[in-house]
Amino acid sequence: MATEDARKASLDEKSSGKEAEVAQDPVFERPTGLKGFYAHPRTQVAMLGFVCFMCPGLFNALNGLGGGGQLDSKTSANANSAVYATFAFFAFFAGSINNKLGSRATLLLGTFGYALYVGSYLALNIHPNAGGFVIGAGAVLGISAGLLWAAQGSLMLAYPTEDQKGQFISIFWTIFNLGAVIGAAVSLGLNFNSDGNSVGNGTYIAFLILTGIGVAIPLLMIDPAKMVRTDGTRVTTSRHPSWKSELYGLYLVLRNDPWIFLLVPMFFASNWFYTWQFNVYNGYMFDIKARSLNNFLYWIAQIIGSIIMGFILDQKKIRRTTRAYVGWAILFVAVWFIHIWSFFYQKDLVRPADPENDPFVKISIHTPGYAAKIILYFFFGMVDAIWQITAYWLMGAMSNDPAKLAHMSGIYKALQSAGAAVAWRADAVGVSYSSLFISTWVLLIGGMILVLPMIYLRVKDHTEPEDETL
Template sequence: MTEIETDPDLKTARVATETTVGPTEDQTYEVPRPAGWMYKRLGVLGWYASPRFQLGMVAFVCFMCPGMFNALSGLGGGGKSDPGLADDMNTALYSTFAVVGFFAGTFVNRLGVRLALSFGGIGYCIYSISLLVSVHKYVPGFNIFAGALLGVCAGLLWGAQGTIMMSYPVEQQKGRYFAWFWCIFNIGACMGSLIPLGENIHVKTNKNVSDGTYIAFIVLMFFGACLALFICDADKVVRPDGSKVVLMKNPSWKTEFIGLWQTISSEPWILFLFPMFFASNWFYTYQQNGINAAHFDTRTKALNGFLYWFAQIIAAALIGPLLDIEGVRRKIRARIGLGVLFLLTMAIWGGGYAWQKGYTRESVAAKDFTPTDWSTPGYVGPMFLYFFYGMYDAVWQGFVYWLMGALGNSGRKLANLAGFYKGLQSAGSAVMWSLDKNELSYMSELASNWGLLCGALLIATPVVWMKIQDTVPIEEDLRGTDETLEDVLPPGTIEQKRVGSDAI
């Protein structure tokens, strides 16, 4: 790699001495960037308004907000010994999340990613505050309201996050961007799990976590919501090759709702991915309540939560680069990924079936039941099962995000796809939390997960086999927007093409 010496006012990007096929993070161009502090290079992170820097900021917002929420939820029951309240709150949460999430692409395109993310972070603070209050007073109305509000906020936050993660990077790096984001995000969940572990290190019974645990989560979530205010909107982002994200120049509520419909009507085969979207969070209820909350004491639940999210970091770090591996065509990678995911589904959930045969909802509710501690003989088996459940979650989410990213590069289209994903994902979660509240047997919960995941993979097969292209033409990304090639391609590209055409 070399740096080309130029007038510093040109704000040139890094260039590589070797030639690459298509733009990459280290680009083969010397490209002027706009003037201003947002475009001054900040070392390996690029410039402030670069895809890498912005993704890092979004990852830390999610580190503080949904990362801490995941740590709290991973304890089972929202940290409370009785999961009933968390079931009610999460049913409200995912019901509103399903509606807002489905239309989140429209809101994100209209409001911009900065406002969507900053408003989204607020709901996580209020949710944790309501759990803390519920420890000392009976406030079911406040708890349900907090869950419903978080659904609205989370829909906006995850819609913006999906837009950034899938549309900012170039095609050759979408798997790596998922890996970077998912690792940072789940470091938050890991650190969040260490809070209740440290607070309850000697608690060998199944009881509520301490007030200090909730207060720590509230403070961190508030910091994350504030950090989101410093993210720049997508129209300011410039990639290393000088290209920009495909957006609508002057979006209105009308154009964005029309665009939402066009995303499905122009490509109805996207519906074949909807079962994968629906299934992608269905298993959280069973894993968090049916396994962790039901069978383990307080300190071991915290340890299991840490291992679950740590497993996601490992899995994301592996699958992201593998999905971007050079030398294998993208459509072939998609088919291999689908096959590997099916095999993992059969192996890991088959292991879960063997474990689930050992207890029932009634047996763990009996007065003489003793929660499992990490010092209990035989703990290693379920510990590894829970670890692999965490890895499976990251592989599933990573593959789905990568598939959506392979369908286009337009920020507008991918915002809508991210909205469909989060909306249907949350609808599935709402149904499963409601079933758990009604005390569906643990074996039935496991069977519903296993069957739904396998069925979703089979239904998605035609899309993976026939619709994933090795690259998506820029003209296809511009369809349905009011932008032109000159708006999004690196400066001088159009002129170079014209010169080349004249020479021929």
């Protein structure tokens, strides 16, 4: 009798377990035809990519011109300082705002700052005394950027099934990076016959129109709550912790995994070099035609560099620890290579007291020796991509837990934005070109040196169970 009761209890338990499983993972029928194509997760992630193509992508293209395309880079430097200062602060709370408003609404709000920022440069071209407006627009953009990237992360990781995440991330990042390439191409086409040293109104108007399209795209996207994945499961968008939970989680990451402190200089330097590369090397040395061509090739190099480094770090036939050392060695050599080469150009550059009456002759695409200089700028783009890919890969090697990785990524973005804010402000207050160059070189090398013991002590061939949770 007792045996019979136990058997029935076991059957009831199995039955209820199956019912619970079905209740947890219901399968929905996906729409077909044109509606099915439009509501397909891959299509929606591609649309998300085009939002970032039109907004952050074009922001990158504008910055890559040096000085935002202006003759005097001071206003642009102050604006970028404002962007990254507010970004570093407000990105911390953006996840909670995303939870309250929903990812689509948060994404929409996040796009407005980019349109305002581009429009402020058009206003500056028309009204030369509108520099304060550009700086204010930069501060607003920092808030918008925090919202946009919080929503982007939620949507990009929620739509694919487990075995599609790499593919979907690849789709997004490819489209996003092409935004800077296309933006740079537009600028090159509009300024190719220009003899001036700043871009015309047509460039800013073209960027403003494209950014306006980016603002409109979230309105056309499917409500995430109605999305069905390719396996028939309903999308549950990821939820971000409240600011109190975020603070506590951050504390746990730093307490339980203190080796991340060795990555702090690498994180802090990860956008520092943009100031010297964009505003000094490209912005000061070249005329607008050459700056536009340099910028175009810089962002193409970014795509190439990310593909190459991703391929090297993803060779599963090689032990993960070996890949970590190989990646470190490639990056270390590359940083020395581009800065030794750059030194021979930087040693002759002096910040002018009066930019409008500076005797320095701008380099054009017809100037002898231009080919070597644009090749160096191409390598700048490749090394930038290699640096960012390596930083993310090292974080991924420390854990597979999404919550822990979210905190690590938050630390990365906050330190990255803080470093950029300091560097852009240093340029705005007139720190010498040589000081900006030396600080860039020292920070990058110092960051790399501290990464080496972190690899030795922390990166393993397989992630241990104790690394999976906070």
